[in-house]
Amino acid sequence: MKLTREKRSELLWGTIGFLLTAILLIPVYLIITYSFETLQDMYHMPPYLFPPQITFEPIVQVFTDLRPYLMNSFINAVGCLLITLLTAPFAAYALAIFELKYEKEIIFSLTLSQMFPVVMLAIPIFLMYSNVGFTNTYLGLILANATYTIPFCTIVLTSYMRSVPFELIEAAYMDGASPLVTFFRVVAPVAKSGIATISIFGFLFPWADFIYALVITTQNSIQPMSVGLYKYIERYGLQWNNLMAGGLIFSLPALIIVILTGRFIIGGLTAGAVKQ
Amino acid sequence: MSDLRRLKNKYLSNPRSPVVGFLFLLPVLIYIAIYFVYPFFYNISLSYHDTDVVSFVSGKSSFNGLDNYIELFTDSTFQTALKNTAIFTVFSLVFQFSIGFILALVFNRDFPGEKVLRGLVMIPWFLPLIVSASAYRFFFSEQGIVNGLLLSLKLISAPINWLTDPSLVIWTVTFINIWIGIPFNFVLLHTGLKDVPKDLYEAAEVDGAKGWQRLLYIVIPILKPVILTVLMMGTVYTIKHFDIVWIATQGGPANSSHLLSTLSYKLAFRDYEFGLGAATANVMVVIILLLVLGFGLISNERRANR
Numbered sequence: 001m002k003l004t005r006e007k008r009s010e011l012l013w014g015t016i017g018f019l020l021t022a023i024l025l026i027p028v029y030l031i032i033t034y035s036f037e038t039l040q041d042m043y044h045m046p047p048y049l050f051p052p053q054i055t056f057e058p059i060v061q062v063f064t065d066l067r068p069y070l071m072n073s074f075i076n077a078v079g080c081l082l083i084t085l086l087t088a089p090f091a092a093y094a095l096a097i098f099e100l101k102y103e104k105e106i107i108f109s110l111t112l113s114q115m116f117p118v119v120m121l122a123i124p125i126f127l128m129y130s131n132v133g134f135t136n137t138y139l140g141l142i143l144a145n146a147t148y149t150i151p152f153c154t155i156v157l158t159s160y161m162r163s164v165p166f167e168l169i170e171a172a173y174m175d176g177a178s179p180l181v182t183f184f185r186v187v188a189p190v191a192k193s194g195i196a197t198i199s200i201f202g203f204l205f206p207w208a209d210f211i212y213a214l215v216i217t218t219q220n221s222i223q224p225m226s227v228g229l230y231k232y233i234e235r236y237g238l239q240w241n242n243l244m245a246g247g248l249i250f251s252l253p254a255l256i257i258v259i260l261t262g263r264f265i266i267g268g269l270t271a272g273a274v275k276q
Numbered sequence: 277m278s279d280l281r282r283l284k285n286k287y288l289s290n291p292r293s294p295v296v297g298f299l300f301l302l303p304v305l306i307y308i309a310i311y312f313v314y315p316f317f318y319n320i321s322l323s324y325h326d327t328d329v330v331s332f333v334s335g336k337s338s339f340n341g342l343d344n345y346i347e348l349f350t351d352s353t354f355q356t357a358l359k360n361t362a363i364f365t366v367f368s369l370v371f372q373f374s375i376g377f378i379l380a381l382v383f384n385r386d387f388p389g390e391k392v393l394r395g396l397v398m399i400p401w402f403l404p405l406i407v408s409a410s411a412y413r414f415f416f417s418e419q420g421i422v423n424g425l426l427l428s429l430k431l432i433s434a435p436i437n438w439l440t441d442p443s444l445v446i447w448t449v450t451f452i453n454i455w456i457g458i459p460f461n462f463v464l465l466h467t468g469l470k471d472v473p474k475d476l477y478e479a480a481e482v483d484g485a486k487g488w489q490r491l492l493y494i495v496i497p498i499l500k501p502v503i504l505t506v507l508m509m510g511t512v513y514t515i516k517h518f519d520i521v522w523i524a525t526q527g528g529p530a531n532s533s534h535l536l537s538t539l540s541y542k543l544a545f546r547d548y549e550f551g552l553g554a555a556t557a558n559v560m561v562v563i564i565l566l567l568v569l570g571f572g573l574i575s576n577e578r579r580a581n582r
Contacts, residue, residue, distance in 0.1 A: 009385070010385075010386065010387045010388065011387075013382060013385035013386075013387045014387035014388060014389065014390075016382050017382050017383060017385075017387060017389075017390065017393055018389070018393060020378075020379060020382060021393045021396055021397055024379075024397060024400065024455075024458065025396060025399065025400075027400070027408065027411060027412065027415065027455065028399055028400065028403070030411070030415070030421065031407065031411050034411075034414075043419055043424075045424045045427065045428055046424065046425070046428040047421050047424050047425065047428075086303070087303045087304050087307060088304065090300040090301070090303065090304075091300060091301045091303070091304035091305075093300055094297040094298070094300035094301040095301065097291070097292065097297070098292050098293065098294060098296065098297025098298075098300070099292040099293075099294050099297065100294055100297050100298065100301065101294065106301070106305075109308065109312075110308070113308060113312045115512045115516075115564050115565075115568060116312065116316070116516075116561065116564075117515075117516035117518075117536075117537055117540070117557055117560045117561065117564070118516065118518060118537075119516075119518055119537045119540045119541050119544075119553075119557050119560075120315070120316075120319055120516075120540070120554075120557035120558070120560065120561055121311070121312070121315050122541075122544075123315075123319060123322065123540070123544045123550060123553050123554050123557060124314070124315035124316075124318040124319050124322065124554070125311065125315055126544075126545075127318070127322075127332060127550065128314075128315070128318070130332075143311070144311070146307065146311070147311050147312070150304060150307055150308075151304075151308070151312075154304055166291070169291045170291055172291075173288075173289065173291045178288060179288065179291075179293075179296045179300070182291070183300075204402065207404065208402075208404035208405060208406075210404075210405060210406050210518075210519050210522075210523070211518055211519065211522075211541070214522075214545075215541075215545060225406075226404060226406040229406050229407070229410060230406055230410075230523060233410055233413070233523075240414045243410060243414070244411060244414070247403075247404075247406070247407035247410060247411060248407075250404055250406070250407055251403050251404060251407050254402045254403065254404060255399065255402070255403075257402075258395070258398055258399065258402045259395060262394075262395040262398060265398070266398075266463055266467065269460075269463055269464065270463075270464065270467045
């Protein structure tokens with residue numbers, strides 16, 4: 001059977017694409033297989049391509065040890081998502097639709113705020129929190145994490161909301177709807193893919209946070225999983241299979257979200273970056 | 277009553293009313309004021325004071341002018357951190373961008389399974405950094421898989437101290453960061469490539485343009501704005517990067533792998549020299565702003581030349 005030129009090229013590029021992806025994902029593959037290996041097998045030379053025996057011990061062990069941290073991560077990420085959804089969509093609505101003074105300047109400063117190093121914000125925020133007793137509180141951590149999400153999500157959503165047809169909004173006003181009702185009945189439904197996108201970021205950014213947690217939380221009872229894992233390396237430095245298993249558990253929500261919603265993420269990224 | 281109605285009519289009948297718009301914007305503005313503007317100025321003030329734990333608690337830190345900055349710039353650890361940040365940023369960007377670009381070109385072809393693979397390529401970027409950085413810490417450890425493979429293949433005779441050799445460690449963490457940043461470059465460039473008109477491409481092919489000629493004379497010029505944005509964002513994100521280095525090495529051994537960000541953290545939260553930490557962070561801010569200004573000038577010039 002002779003392949004057409006087109007088919008041959010598909011096959012060639014498909015193979016190249018597959019190989020490159022496979023190489024890129026080797027570390028991810030290792031994290032997954034190590035999570036089900038005994039320590040002895042991890043150190044076996046030459047390394048195993050497949051674990052010779054699969055054990056669930058690391059997963060069980062680390063889940064028992066670190067479950068409270070995982071819970072804290074959830075509280076932090078969900079809290080940050082809520083705060084983001086309570087603020088960013090309204091600001092985006094304002095920036096996209098209303099006639100505002102200094103609109104350009106506001107968008108510019110939102111963009112600029114994302115360029116600040118996190119550590120530059122973390123030092124004053126820590127001192128500020130120390131003054132008012134806000135360290136080691138969920139709310140303090142959540143609000144600090146919102147520095148990742150509020151400006152970014154506002155910018156991303158503004159570009160989505162610019163595409164809401166103004167006639168729809170006008171029509172709602174004609175019917176006597178208030179601005180808030182217009183927002184919920186007209187603007188939000190039209191911009192729902194944008195709102196879905198910022199919800200993904202609103203959850204994933206605080207989920208992955210490390211530095212604010214390191215600075216603001218010092219008590220076990222409040223620390224999220226990122227710091228839990230960090231302390232785990234320092235304390236049980238040689239238990240690498242447990243650590244990989246912990247990493248795998250911690251990555252699962254992010255991986256599932258990325259696999260399920262990849263196209264929203266890409267749309268959001270381009271809206272946030274390229275169209276500015 | 278009629279006053280109220282008039283007021284109501286004025287604000288609620290105009291769908292673009294600036295007053296209503298301002299109210300919608302207000303929560304974000306208040307947040308920005310507390311979490312960005314105030315810290316920004318607080319940090320500047322900190323950097324001109326001798327603020328440690330004692331003086332912070334007593335509220336009596338003394339103004340010391342440029343002392344913090346002078347102390348930093350004459351300190352060898354700071355100089356190393358500055359150099360490391362440059363190495364880390366330049367090499368991360370060059371490799372992330374080129375590998376991301378190659379991937380984008382490959383995925384610009386139609387082949388079965390393209391969408392699934394494209395989703396998988398995103399994974400390194402969305403793994404929480406604590407996970408990737410600590411995994412790499414194991415891969416590059418003395419008995420880790422990197423040394424294991426090299427030893428098995430007899431490419432080296434003794435394990436290499438990827439993360440504990442002061443002259444090597446910055447290159448190892450840069451390698452880790454390249455891996456993490458590839459997807460970001462890939463996604464934005466790939467989206468940009470999709471906007472390159474296909475018929476332009478085919479016309480060039482008919483004219484006999486070779487692959488690299490089409491790339492150089494058609495794709496890259498059209499893609500220029502996207503390329504500039506990717507490079508600018510990449511530069512900013514890389515300069516301020518913290519997690520990988522802190523998780524993999526904590527700036528060690530012997531402060532040899534500090535970036536400005538990890539040094540700033542160490543000064544503020546390990547040594548409790550908040551003034552010095554703030555000053556280090558401000559140096560980063562100045563560098564970032566200058567670079568952004570530079571990028572802005574380049575892209576404006578391009579626009580003006582059209």
